[in-house]
Each structure stands twice: as structure tokens, then as C-alpha cells.
Amino acid sequence: MLYGAVLRTHVFALQRYQGSMIQNTEMKLDKQRSTHTTEREFGGTLGATCIPVFLPLTVLYLLSVCRSPEASVLQWPPPLPHTSQLWHPSAPMLLLGWLALQSFLYMLPVGKLAEGMVLRDGSRLKYPINGFHSFCITAIVLALTLWLRMPLGYIFELLFPLAVYSMGISFLLSLYLYLRSFWAPKQALSLGGNTGNPLYDFFMGRELNPRIGSFDLKYFCELRPGLIGWVVINLAMLMKEVELRGSPSFAMVLVNVFQLIYVTDALWNEEAVLTTMDIVHDGFGFMLAFGDLTWVPFTYSLQSIFLVIHPQPLSTIGGISIIILNGVGYYIFRRSNSQKNQFRRDPTHPSVAGLETIATATGKRLLVSGWWGLVRHPNYLGDLLMATAWSLPCGVSHLLPYFYIIYFSVLLIHREARDERQCRRKYGLAWDTYCRRVPYRIIPYIY
Ligand SMILES: NC(=O)C1=CN([C@@H]2O[C@H](COP(=O)(O)OP(=O)(O)OC[C@H]3O[C@@H](n4cnc5c(N)ncnc54)[C@H](OP(=O)(O)O)[C@@H]3O)[C@@H](O)[C@H]2O)C=CC1
Numbered sequence: 038m039l040y041g042a043v044l045r046t047h048v049f050a051l052q053r054y055q056g057s058m059i060q061n062t063e064m065k066l067d068k069q070r071s072t073h074t075t076e077r078e079f080g081g082t083l084g085a086t087c088i089p090v091f092l093p094l095t096v097l098y099l100l101s102v103c104r105s106p107e108a109s110v111l112q113w114p115p116p117l118p119h120t121s122q123l124w125h126p127s128a129p130m131l132l133l134g135w136l137a138l139q140s141f142l143y144m145l146p147v148g149k150l151a152e153g154m155v156l157r158d159g160s161r162l163k164y165p166i167n168g169f170h171s172f173c174i175t176a177i178v179l180a181l182t183l184w185l186r187m188p189l190g191y192i193f194e195l196l197f198p199l200a201v202y203s204m205g206i207s208f209l210l211s212l213y214l215y216l217r218s219f220w221a222p223k224q225a226l227s228l229g230g231n232t233g234n235p236l237y238d239f240f241m242g243r244e245l246n247p248r249i250g251s252f253d254l255k256y257f258c259e260l261r262p263g264l265i266g267w268v269v270i271n272l273a274m275l276m277k278e279v280e281l282r283g284s285p286s287f288a289m290v291l292v293n294v295f296q297l298i299y300v301t302d303a304l305w306n307e308e309a310v311l312t313t314m315d316i317v318h319d320g321f322g323f324m325l326a327f328g329d330l331t332w333v334p335f336t337y338s339l340q341s342i343f344l345v346i347h348p349q350p351l352s353t354i355g356g357i358s359i360i361i362l363n364g365v366g367y368y369i370f371r372r373s374n375s376q377k378n379q380f381r382r383d384p385t386h387p388s389v390a391g392l393e394t395i396a397t398a399t400g401k402r403l404l405v406s407g408w409w410g411l412v413r414h415p416n417y418l419g420d421l422l423m424a425t426a427w428s429l430p431c432g433v434s435h436l437l438p439y440f441y442i443i444y445f446s447v448l449l450i451h452r453e454a455r456d457e458r459q460c461r462r463k464y465g466l467a468w469d470t471y472c473r474r475v476p477y478r479i480i481p482y483i484y
């Protein structure tokens with residue numbers, strides 16, 4: 038017991054030391070950057086101007102193609118929705134009701150409070166860990182609506198207006214975030230979204246952790262309305278299929294179950310999101326607001342939307358192979374994310390204490406064995422295997438259900454490059470040593 042207490046004291050001292058080292062490094066970086074940052078990502082100002090126009094159009098285009106009989110991404114002219122299809126009086130009510138429900142559940146005093154990573158001023162923010170509770174209560178509300186015979190499948194007809202209003206909300210939120218950031222202290226600004234160029238900063242997000250009281254807007258949006266909304270849309274598509282054909286297809290059930298597992302996992306392991314790039318590094322601007330509130334629910338559900346109009350036969354053996362692929366992907370994704378999260382929170386924990394590591398000048402260490410010794414992003418590898426398993430139930434006759442894998446591969450390759458730049462800046466020579474020890478980025482012996 039005495040040994041345990043001594044060890045814990047040492048761990049706390051080590052963590053405080055690490056915190057102050059990181060703080061020093063960040064302060065030095067801050068000074069080097071003077072008032073504004075100059076480095077630009079996502080194609081700089083041009084990218085930041087075009088992406089907010091291009092992404093909403095892409096969402097509408099994908100939904101239209103998905104609902105058209107051909108479902109061909111190459112068909113010309115493209116099947117665009119009629120303007121009358123874009124509006125519906127129930128859509129804003131449904132969306133605002135949904136946001137109000139999720140906000141209310143976020144504020145419920147259930148679950149524990151967790152501390153985020155050390156900020157540049159040396160402090161740590163507290164976050165409620167009640168995402169899984171919110172998810173369960175939402176499931177009860179949904180079960181009630183089904184029991185009351187409310188036509189959940191009607192969401193299929195409302196997809197366009199829901200997406201359009203959700204885009205409106207994302208834009209308004211981003212504008213609010215941009216404006217309020219001018220009242221935030223300098224230490225509260227993100228290092229990447231503070232260039233002085235309004236379009237770029239609006240896109241990247243100036244403030245790192247915008248809060249209204251203790252309500253953390255970025256953390257709330259990252260995991261709740263969009264992610265849970267994605268599962269609801271999937272379920273609605275399943276109900277629509279039941280309405281049309283009497284029972285759900287094997288392919289639809291697989292897509293629903295796989296993606297439900299993914300979302301449940303994210304909410305069950307909510308605390309781990311506090312160590313991801315989005316929370317630790319990125320500001321909260323259009324990219325994340327639109328990504329969380331519109332992109333995730335309306336494009337991640339494309340497979341289930343596609344299956345409503347384009348049912349696909351799936352053999353038992355085919356289904357079992359896809360289940361195995363999803364299982365393997367999930368195993369790699371979960372184990373590697375948990376290993377890093379555990380290591381960052383308590384490097385002396387028995388599950389990670391025996392792993393080989395290398396020291397860095399910041400006081401933090403890098404894992405070079407276990408999952409993080411296999412490739413530099415084992416979690417991305419698992420995620421990509423799962424993405425493949427989500428598309429395969431839709432057959433191979435159409436490209437559209439594979440949109441997610443294509444987009445996700447681009448996102449992860451770009452994300453990996455961004456992370457690599459940040460780590461090289463943070464860890465210098467130690468990062469180069471890590472890259473020599475673990476030469477592959479995502480896929481062993483290939484990439
Ligand atoms: N479904 C979706 O749309 C998306 C899913 N994701 C998933 O989110 C999860 C989180 O991804 P993301 O935040 O991008 O990145 P990671 O969880 O991979 O985090 C990267 C950070 O981990 C730390 N790190 C890197 N290498 C090591 C090492 N060898 N030892 C210890 N720490 C290390 C570094 O931070 P530090 O050293 O400062 O701790 C680095 O900045 C992934 O599983 C990803 O697949 C991501 C984007 C979109």
C-alpha cells in the first residue's frame with residue numbers, strides 16, 4: 038500500500054513536471070509566432086473560401102444521387118433536388134428540438150467530470166462524461182416514439198430540408214464562434230486559426246475551447262447531436278425499408294449494427310476524445326461545426342439511405358465475412374486508441390508500463406512498441422477496415438456507398454500529415470527517431 042502511495046506521488050509529480058515542460062514549450066512556440074500565426078492548412082485562404090461553398094453542395098448532391106434510381110455519381114446532368122424539396126416546416130422544429138434535447142442531456146448532473154489535457158496557461162478544463170447516459174436516454178425516447186407508432190421512416194422524405202436547415206445552423210454557429218472569439222483572451226485562442234485573415238480564421242476556428250458558462254460547445258458538438266443523429270437517421274432508413282418491403286434487409290441490419298457499435302463505442306469511451314487532435318489542438322470554427330452537425334449525420338448515413346431505394350442481396354457467407362472484417366477493424370481501432378489514451382493518462386499503468394518508449398525533450402514519451410510500434414497510426418488502420426465493412430453490404434454495383442471510404446482515406450492521410458507536422462515541431466529529433474523505428478504510417482509495409 039505504502040509502495041502504491043509513493044508510486045502515485047511520483048506519477049503526480051511526473052505529470053506536473055510534464056505539464057510545466059509542455060507549457061514552457063508551448064509558450065516558446067507562442068513567442069516565436071508573435072501575434073498571428075502564419076502557417077496555413079487546407080489550401081490556405083483559397084481552400085478556406087471554397088470549402089464552405091463546396092461541402093454543402095456536396096452533401097445535397099450526394100443525397101440526390103443516393104435517392105435517384107440510377108444512383109450513379111457519373112450521371113449527367115446530375116440529379117439535383119427541386120427547390121421545393123429543400124424546405125419543410127417540420128424540419129427546423131425537429132432540428133431545434135433535437136439540439137435542445139441533446140443540450141439538456143449534456144447538462145444533466147450524471148456521470149463523472151474528467152479533466153482535459155493541460156492548456157497553454159497550465160490549467161485544465163473539466164468535461165462531463167455523460168455521453169453514454171445521453172445516448173441511452175435518447176434510445177428510450179426513440180423507443181417511445183416507435184411504440185406510439187410515430188412514423189420515424191418519414192425522416193427519409195425530410196432528408197433534404199433537414200440537411201439544409203442543419204447547414205444554416207452550422208453557418209450561424211460558426212459566425213457566432215468567430216465573433217465571440219474577439220472577446221477571448223489571447224491564451225484561449227488556437228495556434229492554427231489565428232492568422233488575422235477573416236476567411237481562414239472563420240474556417241479553422243479562432244477559439245480553442247469556446248464555452249458558455251461550463252457548457253463546452255466544441256466538445257458537445259463533437260460527440261452528441263451529429264453522431265447520435267447519424268444513428269437516428271440509420272434507424273429511420275431501416276424503418277422506411279420495413280414500410281416499403283415489410284422487413285429490413287440483411288444488408289440494412291448490418292450497416293445499422295456496425296455503425297451503432299461505432300457510435301456506442303465513441304460515447305462509451307467519451308473521455309478518450311479529450312486527447313484527440315480536434316479537442317487538444319484545433320479551434321472551433323466552420324470546419325468542425327459543419328463537420329460535426331451536418332457532414333457526419335448526412336454523409337456518414339449514405340449507405341443506409343442508398344439501401345432504401347437500392348436493396349442489395351447479401352449471402353450468409355458474404356455477411357459473415359463482412360462481420361469478421363468489421364470485428365478485426367474494431368479490435369485494432371479500440372485497442373490502439375485505448376493503449377495510447379491509457380499511456381498518456383498514466384504511463385505507469387500495468388497495461389502499458391512494460392512497453393518500450395523513447396524520451397522527448399518535452400518530458401512526454403513516445404511508444405515504440407505495442408500497437409504504436411506496428412505503424413504510426415494503428416487507430417486509422419482499424420477505422421479504415423471498419424469503413425470497408427460498412428460499404429461492402431451495399432454490393433459492388435455502385436460507387437456511391439464507397440464514398441465514405443474514399444473521403445475517409447483522404448481525410449486520414451491529410452490528418453496524418455497534419456499530425457506529423459505538429460509532432461515534428463513538438464518533439465523534434467525524438468520524432469525523427471520514432472519515424473525511423475516505425476517507418477510505416479498507416480498500413481504495414483505499404484504506406
Ligand atoms: N470517423 C471519423 O470521421 C474520424 C475518426 N477519427 C478517429 O479518431 C481517432 C483519433 O484520431 P486523431 O485525433 O486524428 O489522432 P490520434 O488519436 O492518432 O492522436 C495523435 C496524437 O497521438 C500522440 N501520439 C502519436 N504517436 C504516439 C506514440 N507513438 N506514442 C504516444 N503518443 C503518440 C500525439 O499526441 P501527443 O504526443 O501530444 O499526446 C499525436 O498528436 C482515430 O481512431 C481516428 O481513426 C478521426 C477523424 C475522423
Ligand SMILES: CC(C)=CCC[C@@H](C)[C@H]1CC=C2C3=C(CC[C@@]21C)[C@@]1(C)CC[C@H](O)C(C)(C)[C@@H]1CC3
Nearest residue numbers: 259260302303310313315324325327328329332333
Ligand atoms: C469534410 C469535413 C467538414 C471534415 C470535418 C472533419 C470531421 C467530420 C471529423 C474530424 C474528426 C472527427 C472525429 C469523429 C467524427 C468526425 C470528425 C468530427 C469521431 C467523433 C467519430 C467517432 C470516433 O470514435 C472518435 C470519437 C474517435 C472520432 C473523433 C474524431
